[in-house]
Amino acid sequence: MAARTELQRKFCMVDCLEIIQNPDRHNIKLFLQCVKCSMPLDDIFYFLIVLLREKKELSDRFLIFCPTIRTCSKLFTMFRINFKNNMKLIDYIEMYHSKTPDDVKEYVRDDMSKVNGKIRVLIATSAAGMGVNFKGVANTINFGCPRDMDSFVQQYGRAGRDGGNAMSILIFTKRDIRSVDDDMKLYVQNESHCRRETILSAYKCKPLTDRNVHMCCDICAKKCQVKDCEECCVSQHPFYNTKLPAYDSTSSDDDDDDVYSDAEWD
Numbered sequence: 001m002a003a004r005t006e007l008q009r010k011f012c013m014v015d016c017l018e019i020i021q022n023p024d025r026h027n028i029k030l031f032l033q034c035v036k037c038s039m040p041l042d043d044i045f046y047f048l049i050v051l052l053r054e055k056k057e058l059s060d061r062f063l064i065f066c067p068t069i070r071t072c073s074k075l076f077t078m079f080r081i082n083f084k085n086n087m088k089l090i091d092y093i094e095m096y097h098s099k100t101p102d103d104v105k106e107y108v109r110d111d112m113s114k115v116n117g118k119i120r121v122l123i124a125t126s127a128a129g130m131g132v133n134f135k136g137v138a139n140t141i142n143f144g145c146p147r148d149m150d151s152f153v154q155q156y157g158r159a160g161r162d163g164g165n166a167m168s169i170l171i172f173t174k175r176d177i178r179s180v181d182d183d184m185k186l187y188v189q190n191e192s193h194c195r196r197e198t199i200l201s202a203y204k205c206k207p208l209t210d211r212n213v214h215m216c217c218d219i220c221a222k223k224c225q226v227k228d229c230e231e232c233c234v235s236q237h238p239f240y241n242t243k244l245p246a247y248d249s250t251s252s253d254d255d256d257d258d259v260y261s262d263a264e265w266d
């Protein structure tokens with residue numbers, strides 16, 4: 001792992017014994033979704049707009065990690081615009097990054113330390129990954145690819161801390177892949193191997209428990225052969241359950257690597 005090698009180099013540690021705790025979080029189901037750079041934010045987060053409108057304070061709690069403060073702000077603005085006819089909904093959403101005013105930070109930390117706090121969606125940079133204990137997070141979304149596997153594991157591991165079933169989705173564009181380390185590259189380019197095993201193999205670890213295909217990852221879930229399986233249905237990520245107004249998700253095969261429109265996230 002790049003981060004650990006770097007630490008060892010900095011502290012001049014030679015032949016040190018590495019003790020790595022198995023990072024497997026078996027209660028978190030892993031999803032991966034590649035989207036086009038041109039796909040509008042409203043479409044990517046349509047499921048969450050619908051969810052908040054329908055369930056309001058009863059919505060699951062989502063933690064969205066963005067690569068930059070700019071992306072955080074864009075996302076927040078997008079929700080504001082969509083909720084302009086019902087501004088009460090915007091109270092369920094907050095931002096948390098290094099430029100967030102201290103009083104807001106304190107409010108966020110306090111609210112997020114309660115399982116049933118008001119905030120239902122927290123849009124954050126990696127600043128929220130460290131040293132803060134967030135409760136009741138049922139879902140993490142990585143919006144953009146984390147630079148390295150350590151960051152990714154740390155961020156999605158914020159979900160399901162109470163032991164209940166949780167979900168993690170990594171939403172990325174092909175352009176993201178250029179600036180990530182080899183482990184992350186392998187992870188997002190993999191289309192056929194269990195996502196959990198792919199993460200753990202970067203730490204030379206294996207899954208801790210026998211896995212139910214429905215709860216492991218989107219690739220394992222495809223192995224279910226049961227027709228109209230109810231478990232498949234309930235364990236699907238809401239991203240896929242909400243029909244977009246005008247987006248055909250099957251048309252994402254063509255290579256748009258070098259075509260960027262104004263809708264670029266950053």
Ligand SMILES: [Zn+2]
Pocket residue numbers: 194195196197216217218219220221
């Ligand atoms: Zn799996």
Ligand SMILES: [Zn+2]
Pocket residue numbers: 214224225226229230231232233
């Ligand atoms: Zn099934």
